[in-house]
Amino acid sequence: MSHQDHDATEAHAPDDGRCSGYQLARPHRPARIVPATTAEQVRQAVVDAAARGVPYAVQATGHGRRAPLDGGVLISTTRMNGVRVDACTRTARVQAGATWARVIEAAAPHGLAPPNGSAPGVGVTGYLLGGGLGILAREQGWAADHVRALDVVTGDGAALRVTAHSEPELFWALRGGGSGLGVAVTGLEIGLASVARVWGGQLVFGADRLPDLLRAYPDWARSVPDALTSSLALLVYPDLPVVPAALRGRHVGQVRLAWTGAPEEGERLVAPLRAVGPRLADRLAGMPYAASHTVHSDPDRPHAYDGDNVLLDGLDADALAAVAEEAGPAAPMRCVVQLNPLGGALSRPPRVPNAVGFRGARHLLRLLSPLDGTDTRAVRALHRRLLGLVAPWALGRSPNFVFGDHPGDPARPEHEPDAAARLERLRRALP
Ligand SMILES: Cc1cc2nc3c(=O)[nH]c(=O)nc-3n(C[C@H](O)[C@H](O)[C@H](O)COP(=O)(O)OP(=O)(O)OC[C@H]3O[C@@H](n4cnc5c(N)ncnc54)[C@H](O)[C@@H]3O)c2cc1C
Missing domain, CATH: 3.30.465.10 (Uridine Diphospho-n-acetylenolpyruvylglucosamine Reductase; domain 3)
Incomplete structure (x- = not known):
């Protein structure tokens, strides 16, 4: 064992940063942390946990942690970033x-x-x-x-x-x-x-344009070529000085899009969306791929949140309008609704089959609420109500957008029945 390997298997006092990461809700509470830098250190940590008869969990950034580990060994891979x-x-x-x-x-x-x-x-x-x-x-x-x-x-x-x-x-x-x-x-x-460059960014519409946007967007998004991927976020911006003045405290519909074709063609493709009406912000431009995080400008500051989602095989305009209404300014807490129109290559089988299912889904609807002092049960009650509005089209849910220790839901399984059975067989067969 090298000196480095020895260090990594020593007990480390549980440290808040590594136990939570980006998601501040429900941090891990391990008995010890292994801040691994090599694959061999990960292996040793797994062997060590097995020898002690304690559970282990692996965490990279914490974005997707569902349930906390209580006791046992937390293998932190943040240093394995080569x-x-x-x-x-x-x-x-x-x-x-x-x-x-x-x-x-x-x-x-x-x-x-x-x-x-x-x-x-x-x-x-x-x-x-x-x-x-x-x-x-x-x-x-x-x-x-x-x-x-x-x-x-x-x-x-x-x-x-x-x-x-x-x-x-x-x-x-x-x-x-x-x-x-x-x-x-x-x-x-x-x-x-x-892909060296993309063209895209955001079109932000105010509440007065939302009914028209909600009617136009889903069909538009699925009608454009596959080289244009977009999503719609419905959110109420907090009334805080960090938020640009034009958006502060406002209920908006924010279309985020990225297109790999020529910018002039991109301009032509988004014309029907711009025709919905004046925008609070209209930021579409060409950019190096390395700047494409600005298309969404997701928050990079760690915080506490809870979220759920549903994959849908259809969606009618009234149901989407009802979701927007219930999650809007009158909602009991903040709730960001995101609609990802799917289709294109997402619906085609991969060259080598894999466990990603529900490729026939037409939309992914995601709900996310910050937990800034908000009761998780109240957040989940709101999310359940919103999911109920689109229940007739529910196929399943995407594992990546389940935030928090949500129980399974037979109406929204994370995998199709054959795949779920195959995964369970493999899980049981693995040592
Ligand atoms: C702000 C935000 C934006 C997002 N955007 C998108 C998006 O655009 N598209 C999308 O598909 N998803 C997106 N996600 C969801 C994200 O992909 C999932 O939350 C994912 O699980 C995060 O992985 P992680 O390694 O960063 O997080 P972690 O919480 O560290 O890990 C997530 C899960 O993977 C396991 N894991 C991590 N590393 C290992 C390992 N080495 N071996 C075994 N298991 C491991 C962990 O145990 C945990 O169960 C987003 C999430 C957030 C919070």
């Missing part, structure tokens, strides 16, 4: 704790882009385990479709290289099956796309 790009094979080799920001930065000089989502601070591993809905998703498909290999440690301390040929069942499961299989990922290889 990324290497092979421009010839358009592949990124990524250590398990890397964030998308690191991959975007490493790929950009080669004119390449990873299948990252809206927030560059999200961790690559958790995002890919849950499927991954990227900012160019309608063109590229689910991010998990681009995983080429994984390095993992199983519960008995075996280090496995997982590819379509070496471990086909695990390779299927780890791409979209969620993080419940009980293996620790130590590294991944992912395919990159040739």
Whole structure:
């Protein structure tokens, strides 16, 4: 054992930053933390936890933590953030704790882009385990479709290289099956796309334009070419000085979009949306892919939140209007509603099948509420009411957008029945 390995397996006093990460609600409460820097240290931590008969959990950024670990060993991968790009094979080799920001930065000089989502601070591993809905998703498909290999440690301390040929069942499961299989990922290889620039940004409409926007947007979003991916956020901005004056305290509909074609064609494609009416903000421009986080401008400051989602096979305008109304200024607490029109490459099967399901879904509806002193039960009661409004179209839910320790819901399973049974068989078979 090297000096470095020895250090990593020593007990570390539980530290708030590593126990919570980005999500401040329900932090882990481990008996010890292993701040791993190598795959071998992760393996040793797993072996050590098994020898002591205690549970372990892995955390990269904390964005997607559901339930806290009580006692046991927390393996923190934040220091495992190395990324290497092979421009010839358009592949990124990524250590398990890397964030998308690191991959975007490493790929950009080669004119390449990873299948990252809206927030560059999200961790690559958790995002890919849950499927991954990227900012160019309608063109590229689910991010998990681009995983080429994984390095993992199983519960008995075996280090496995997982590819379509070496471990086909695990390779299927780890791409979209969620993080419940009980293996620790130590590294991944992912395919990159040739995208150096995108055109896009935000169109923000005020409350007076919302009824027209809600009628026009869903059909528009699915009618445009696959190279245009967009989403609609409905939110009430807090009345705070940090918020731009034009948006402060206002109920808005914010269309976020990214297009990989020519800017002039992008301008032509968004004309029907601009025709909905005057915008509070209209920020569409060409940009290097490395600046594409500005399309969403997600908050990068850690905070506490709870959220849920539903994959839908349809949605009528009245139901969407009712959701907007109930989550609007009269709602008992803040609730950001996000509608992601799917389709395009998201509905096509990947080259090597994986566990991402519900590819026939037409929309993903996401709900997220900050927990700034708000009672979680009251937040969930509001979310249940909103989900009830779209229940007739519910197919399932996306693992990546479940925030908090939500119980299963037979009306919104995270996987289709065959895939759920296959994942359960594998979970039981794994050491
Ligand atoms: C602001 C924000 C924006 C987001 N945007 C998007 C988006 O655009 N598209 C999208 O698809 N998702 C998005 N997500 C959801 C995000 O992909 C999930 O929350 C994901 O689980 C985060 O992974 P993480 O590694 O950063 O978080 P973590 O909380 O560290 O990990 C999440 C889960 O993965 C497990 N895990 C992490 N590392 C490992 C490992 N090495 N081995 C085994 N298990 C591991 C953890 O145990 C945990 O269960 C967003 C979330 C937030 C909060």
